[in-house]
Amino acid sequence: MTALALARSWRPKTFSQLVGQDHVVKALTHALDQGRLHHAWLFTGTRGVGKTTIARIMAKALNCTGTDGSGKMTSEPCGKCPACMEIDAGRFVDYIEMDAASNRGVDDIAALLEKAAYAPSNGRYKVYMIDEVHMLTNHAFNAMLKTLEEPPEHVKFILATTDPQKIPVTILSRCLQFNLKQMPVPLIVEHLETVLAAEKVEYEVNALRVLAKAAQGSMRDALSLTDQAIAYAAGKVTEESVRGMLGTLDDAYLIRILDCLIAKDGASLLAVANEMGERSMSFSLALQDLSSLLQKIAAAQVVPESVLDDWPEAGEIRRLATQLTKEEAQLFYQITITSRPDLSLAPDEQTGFAMTLLRMLAFRPGSGGGGSAPAPSNPSAPPVNTARPAAAPAARAPTPVAKTAVPAASKSVASALAPAATPVGNATERPDWHGLMRQLPVKGLVQQLAFQTELQDWNDSAAGVRATIVTPMPQLASEASVARLADALTAHFGKPVKIVIEKGEVEGKTVAKVDAQIHQEKRMNAEQMIAADPFIQQLEKEFGAKVVGGSVKPL
Secondary structure, three states: OOOOOHHHHOOOOOHHHOOOOHHHHHHHHHHHHHOOOOOEEEEEOOOOOOHHHHHHHHHHHHHOOOOOOOOOOOOOOOOOOHHHHHHHHOOOOOEEEEEOOOOOOHHHHHHHHHHHOOOOOOOOOEEEEEEOHHHOOHHHHHHHHHHHHOOOOOEEEEEEEOOHHHOOHHHHOOOEEEEOOOOOHHHHHHHHHHHHHHHOOOEOHHHHHHHHHHHOOOHHHHHHHHHHHHHHHOOOEOHHHHHHHHOOOOHHHHHHHHHHHHHOOHHHHHHHHHHHHHOOOOHHHHHHHHHHHHHHHHHHHHOHHHOOOOOOOHHHHHHHHHHOOHHHHHHHHHHHHHHOHHHHOOOOHHHHHHHHHHHHHHOOOOOOOOOOOOOOOOOOOOOOOOOOOOOOOOOOOOOOOOOOOOOHHHHHHHHHHOOOOEOOOOOOOOEOHHHHHHHOOOOHHHHHHHHOOEEEEEEEEOOEEEEEEEEOOHHHOOHHHHHHHHHHHHHHHOOOEEEEEEEOOOOOOOHHHHHHHHHHHHHHHHHHHHHHOHHHHHHHHHHOOOOOOOOOOOO
16 A cells, blocks of 8 residues: 655645644634634745645635534534535535646636535535636636635635736735745754654754755755655664755764865865765855855854854854854855855856855955965064954045055066066067067957067068967967067067967966066065054054055055
8 A cells, every 4th residue: 555645645634733833823813713814815925835725724714514514604624524525525516726837827717706606516615726826817807806805705715826016916915815835954853853752763853954044945845755755764764864865964074164164175175075076065055065165154253142052053053153263154054045046157066066065165365376475575564463453433544555656675576577678669679578568569369468468589581470478378379469469569569570489387487477466575575664654653553553464555
């Protein structure tokens, strides 16, 4: 004999058995007890929260006759009279469930409304339950407007939908609307404990927590997943078996990831991602679980009592809340939630997940891309405070920006890195490649290619010039970019120039590296000037202000 699914065998039969919808139960039971019944109700909410179940209980409450056959309408249907038993069995002629997804046309609604005019055959009321009512066409909605507003006294309408925004306002205004809540994880866990105890199935509470999280607020999904877990485990429902069935991530992996980020250990981060890939884990769910963990850490940093002792990861959350700064927790959370949609754009999910972890490492506040901050070129200069800004009672002054001329140190860097060369315009001798690249009228990708090259050989002949250049970024050296750079050189020298690209590391410095080094020198000099400024020092002394590292930019 085929066993009945848990979602069906444990479907509530009365209002008292309903879980998690107390606000709806309270309103409906009071209306039934006082005899103040509306003619149309609309139940909204996500899948598996009890819309159809409540409709069936309402149908029984409206038509229950009691065990002796003389009972009246009640908020506590007996479940034993013919009406109650036939509604539970799905064969009560005066309770009609209609699926609007497959009966959405005006003809289907017209046929239903035509039958509504006749008195009920066996029950006290005819109850029409239209599921997924938002799927009806506009013509179908218009056809039912008048009947829905003033139905016959013996007719009650119950509408259910997962998308109330698609229902016309004219329909909404004719119904009492109840929004069913999603089930919280603790409530689902409590109900699953009751179910498995009655079914005599052994379980681990942590396994039920994993199932409850995977159900995403749906009690029906939770019961269906529990059915699957019982079959998968073939015995006791354990956390390990449930995670293996769902492909979800063990919290130990998440803790390791955050520990690697704290230690700035990129190699271990990638090792964790590879290990997860070998176990065929869902990286999308991994990011979801990681964002959930980071939210708990961020909450623990602000409200320590928000961490509940019965959480399996409570100790780790408290530890990580002290080791991560508030800024890091917030940034990591933002990166995880914004990276989930990008997984579909990555070459594969593991690559996208690994890049997300590296992004956290690279953009970690004050990490300087995961490495140490460069030391100032002048050891005797005052140190630049890279601590995060503290709250000050006075209004914050604008971010200081230092105006600096190109310092002598920067000029010396440029002269030391640039190779000795002859004047730019002479094509017969080896040109000043750096000066030439700055002078050429090229833009965009061609300019990027020019700035990322070093001249290796310059061979001038009567037929033209053959220039061999090396670039460490071969992705910039497309045929179109190389051709445009050659055209610019040809126009500059007045004779044909052919460019040969060599791919490899440059021996000296490209224009881009020279410019970056000059900018770095200017920035460090500007930071030293700001640190030595008397006004800044006064702010630091009186208000505890700090200059944010990297915020000072030279002009």
